[in-house]
Amino acid sequence: MRLTGFLIFVSGKVLKAVILLAALSVLSFWLVSKSPIDPVQSYIGADAMVVGPEQRENIAAYWGLDRPPLERLYSWGAALLQGDFGTSMIFRRPVLTVIGERFMASLMLMGLAWIISGLLGFWLGITAAMKQGSWLDRLIKTYCFTLASTPTFWLGLLLLIVFAVWLGWFPIGLAVPAGGLAEEVTLAERLRHLILPALTLSILGVANVALHTRQKLIDVLNSEYVLLARARGATEREVLFRHGLRNIALPAVTLQFASLSELFGGSVLAEQVFSYPGLGQATVQAGLRGDVPLLLGIVIFSAMFVFSGNLIADIIYRLVDPRIRQGEASG
């Protein structure tokens, strides 16, 4: 009974997402077909002088650009359903392969930042709430509010100035050393290039989870059951571990999952600052150089990425918090 309810819940979510994705695909396709940036021109790029009009037509025909937009949408959509996202113009390889490779690099970056910012933010939130009103609390709050107004790329630049230029601990940009092949990069080398962008995203990522956790824990500490526990002589430590953590851990975890959209946006900027060859950098290149298939692929992929995060958050809530299940059953 509970399992079927759960399955219905998940399939309902997935169905909704599929409809959203379909709408998103059509909308994005319409948008890029409106673009005044000529894909043929951006494909040719610097060779514009040597490519004649005939060749241009051939290229247009090769990419199917000579057909009317609706027909193109149809054939693109049909290919999409078969898992064929087309070929990236700048990388000259299938879009899915490019996205897959780039995403693995981004996943390392985002994953690291996600975990660090989650743990650090959670800890900061608890510290602030336990010492509510103290200078420490005010410091943490000021820090978090300031972070919310900090441009990601500026923080990245600052870290670059301090750690790469002044201290010289890290290379300035480029995940692959100049002159080296991508395959020759060792794991240690990769990690070295990962640290600064991950640090940027981690520093910025704590604000949300810290402020949220702080507020939740303050609510818990003001509750009557905590008052009772204190009246019975429980230490602050016991209150935190017996009553606090159980109530605030779940919201923090789900909040982290639900914030994948911001994390993705942040990684686009961070990757650009540090020349980190991830999906974010590919997005920027695709947009700037008019690589339509790749851009569309990334839009759809990033939507799926965000959706997965939200779905996981929903599922965790449902599995762990009985109040939500009951609320749905009775409502």
Added chain:
Amino acid sequence: MSKSGISYLAAGSKEVRLFKGMNLRTKTLISIGLTVVLLMLIIAGNFTLSADNISTNFEIKNQPPSAVNLFGTDWLGRDMFTRTVKGLNISLAVGMIASFVSAVIALVLGISAATLGKRVDGLVTWLIDLFLGVPHLVIIILIAFAMGGGIRGVIVGVAVTHWPSLARVIRAEVMQLRSADYIQVAQKLGKSRWWIATKHLLPHLAPQFFIGLILLFPHAILHEAGISFLGFGLSPETPAIGIILSESMRYLSTGMWWLAFFPGLALLVMVRSFDILGSNLLLLFDPHRARE
């Protein structure tokens, strides 16, 4: 939860020590006054700072910050302070236009969702899901590409992505208002929908709307700066902060830290001012939150 949602939660209580001995309302008013003055100074700076400061002058190029050039000079001998102030104004203008368009979208969709029946409500909720389902930066890049880059692309992109949170607030507010007694009475008295909308709904929504608008600024400006930094937005002829920072990247390895440090810091201060302004206005207009 969005970032502005957090500022709703805990605004106002952080300046405690600064304003010791004053009541909450005075503190709120002072915070509002200070931020308004700061923002006015930025705008005034745009008109009072001479354009001569940013003409090419190789005699004073690559100067670190000094009393004459507060923020230093760049590789063409341009005064970074003047560039920063002018850049802030461009970012401010773009952010304001985009936020305003966004807030109007939010107002229209929020009210429609709450008053035009279940179907419209469902549609608006669906639209909100659609726009929250893709990273904002990716949508903005897509739209900037669709519009061929430039300032229009940025404004449309930022406007189209920032309305959902405010639309939700307005929708909830109108939903609540609709069941309020005085609205029910007005309906029973035979007042038209238009009369109720203009005499009862809009006056009540106006503060929410304007505060929502101000709280949109920080996000809009940060996104504008981000997208310009990536190279999609404004052209180098209109040096917004994003452009200045993006150009500075090429000179960082030579140790010219001031090119990036001050413009970004100025942007942070401006964005934070808007945040403080918005949250304090909210405290002023919404007495329920004032005791937070």
